[in-house]
Amino acid sequence: MNTAMKNEKAKPRKTTDRGELRTDDLEVIYDSDAGKTVALSSTSLTINPGEFVCVLGPSGCGKSTLLNVIAGFVRPTGGEALLDGQAIEQPGADRSMVFQQHSLLPWKTVRANIGLGPKLLGDIEANSTVNHFIEMVGLKKYEHHYPDQLSGGMQQRVGIARALATFPRVLLMDEPFAALDYQTRLMMQENLLNLWEELGTTVVFVTHDVDEAIFLSDRILVMSASPGRIVKDIANPLPRPRDQMISSEPKFMAIKRDCMEIIRAESLRTF
Ligand SMILES: Nc1ncnc2c1ncn2[C@@H]1O[C@H](COP(=O)(O)OP(=O)(O)OP(=O)(O)O)[C@@H](O)[C@H]1O
Ligand SMILES: [Mg+2]
Structure with a gap:
């Protein structure tokens, strides 16, 4: 692991008053040839600026739909989503998405892929921005490589x-x-927390993995299917900075038990 990526010491959190997300009574109904699907129903939430929120839930409960509404890729059929009080109506540079499989341009190098956004936005310091982020994710040695010359973890970085x-x-x-x-997943989780602690960006992170949600988050939203909605909002007071050893501590186990109980009850209800 690159030394720049190690969880070496506590970094000061940047405080920011931007990046507040709100959804009010959000509803998404997909209407396709196969019929109507209620992907999200009565979904109201507030995420504070700089907060790290994980969304847990079974397959098909609307997790990606929720992210896609916030990203501006999907328009809700009811309610609204707001970023810093402004209704979200389309994609914008104020929100970025990272998917399960990398969506890098295969014909561009690591450097060019990272530089694309800053250049499109007219960042006059695009080159130094790119240098900064390549260093932050520990890929300086690979900046001229193409995506298919990298491991899966490197591609995600x-x-x-x-x-x-x-x-x-x-x-x-x-x-x-x-x-x-x-x-690699454990290493990436620690890397992500280091980046977040440095930048203070609001993060909404979807996962199926309860341990991952507890390790990363300030708060966990548990979703349920039929219809997709948030059934529980669990605070996660585990101290930061964290490393993976925290998963053996009683406080971690207690939060895990809460999550598992809710997931189990919801599974039995919808089975
Ligand atoms: N474009 C679409 N057209 C029709 N139905 C869709 C569309 N996208 C999603 N759905 C349906 O909406 C529901 C929620 O899908 P979504 O992808 O948001 O779930 P998810 O929680 O992200 O699932 P997974 O954990 O498997 O990724 C599912 O029933 C899915 O089949
Ligand atoms: Mg999904």
């Missing part, structure tokens, strides 16, 4: 650097580490 290089107010992450092996 490029994806995260690319998402952050436009200095978004909100980082949306849709199971970004799900395709990685266990050890």
Whole structure:
């Protein structure tokens, strides 16, 4: 692991008053040839600026739909989503998304992929922005490589650097580490917390993995299917900075038990 990526010491959190997300009574009904699907129903939430919120829930409960509404890719059929009080109506540079599989341009190098956003936005310091983020994700040695010359973990690190290089107010992450092996996933989680602690960006992170949600978050939203909605909002007071050893502590176990109880009850209800 690159030394720049190690969880060496506590970094001061940047405080910011931007990046507040709110959804009011959000509803998304997809209407396709196969019929209507209620993907989200009565979904109201507030996420504070700089907060790290994880969304947990079974397949098909509307997690990606929620992220897509916040990203501006999907228009709700009811209610609204707001960023800093402004209704979200389309995608914008103030929100970035990282997907489960990397969505890098295969014909561009690591450097060019990360630089795309800053250049499009007219960042006059695009080159130094790119240098900064390549260093932050520990890929200086690979800056002239192409995506298919990198491991899965490295590709995701490029994806995260690319998402952050436009200095978004909100980082949306849709199971970004799900395709990685266990050890790489743990390393990526620590790396992500280091980046977040430095930048103070609001993060909404979707996962199926209860341990991952507890390790990363300030708060966990548990969703349920039929219809998709938030059934529980669990505060996560575990101290920061964190490393993976925290998962063996009683406080971690207690939060895990809360999450498991809710997931189990909801599974039985919808079975
Ligand atoms: N474009 C679409 N057209 C029609 N139905 C859709 C569309 N996208 C999602 N759905 C349906 O909406 C529901 C929620 O889907 P969504 O992808 O948000 O779930 P998810 O919680 O992210 O699931 P997973 O954990 O498997 O990624 C599902 O029933 C899905 O089949
Ligand atoms: Mg999904």
